[in-house]
Amino acid sequence: MARRPGVYHCGTDAAMDVIGGRWKVLVLWALGERPHRFGELRRALDGLSEKVLASHLREMEEDGLVHREDFDEVPPRVEYSLTSRGVSLNEALEPLGAWGREHVLNRAPTG
Amino acid sequence: MARRPGVYHCGTDAAMDVIGGRWKVLVLWALGERPHRFGELRRALDGLSEKVLASHLREMEEDGLVHREDFDEVPPRVEYSLTSRGVSLNEALEPLGAWGREHVLNRAPTG
Numbered sequence: 001m002a003r004r005p006g007v008y009h010c011g012t013d014a015a016m017d018v019i020g021g022r023w024k025v026l027v028l029w030a031l032g033e034r035p036h037r038f039g040e041l042r043r044a045l046d047g048l049s050e051k052v053l054a055s056h057l058r059e060m061e062e063d064g065l066v067h068r069e070d071f072d073e074v075p076p077r078v079e080y081s082l083t084s085r086g087v088s089l090n091e092a093l094e095p096l097g098a099w100g101r102e103h104v105l106n107r108a109p110t111g
Numbered sequence: 112m113a114r115r116p117g118v119y120h121c122g123t124d125a126a127m128d129v130i131g132g133r134w135k136v137l138v139l140w141a142l143g144e145r146p147h148r149f150g151e152l153r154r155a156l157d158g159l160s161e162k163v164l165a166s167h168l169r170e171m172e173e174d175g176l177v178h179r180e181d182f183d184e185v186p187p188r189v190e191y192s193l194t195s196r197g198v199s200l201n202e203a204l205e206p207l208g209a210w211g212r213e214h215v216l217n218r219a220p221t222g
């Protein structure tokens with residue numbers, strides 16, 4: 001992992017660097033439900049460009065969060081799923097998700 | 112709170128938007144230990160400019176995470192502390208911190 005050893009103040013800080021923004025959280029969340037093909041992820045994460053999604057998936061693979069399986073079929077089928085490490089990060093994010101639901105989503109103006 | 116209602120995919124996503132990067136996590140973490148004066152925070156968070164810290168604290172105050180107390184003394188004394196909402200966000204970040212300690216910090220090369 002090409003991270004920044006020695007510059008972290010705490011574990012949360014270090015974890016945030018691995019997550020690196022909202023999109024990876026959403027990828028984790030989608031893959032936490034079930035494995036997805038690239039096109040499915042694209043559709044699930046509207047607003048995320050194909051290029052950025054591909055780069056995020058590559059980084060998440062390098063970080064050992066995501067497993068990429070090429071089924072070697074015609075037409076080509078490639079599926080992305082969470083590794084056990086990805087599952088554990090997803091689980092660690094759950095309380096944060098609950099906080100967001102309670103304190104942000106439920107307070108946002110509707111309509 | 113000037114957030115983006117309707118654009119969130121899940122609670123974690125919404126919470127990440129409130130956190131908005133690594134520095135706010137570090138502010139939460141420092142204030143979670145005890146109230147800090149501005150200068151103390153500055154010293155605790157080396158690498159963060161005075162301007163950015165001031166703007167982060169202002170946003171965190173608006174988001175109801177941080178309480179700013181002006182003691183009206185000479186010389187001026189202003190202290191920042193966590194609100195109950197800030198405490199709850201800090202607690203929600205704990206599992207993520209544990210994950211980062213286990214999976215990132217303990218894997219980083221030493222020296």
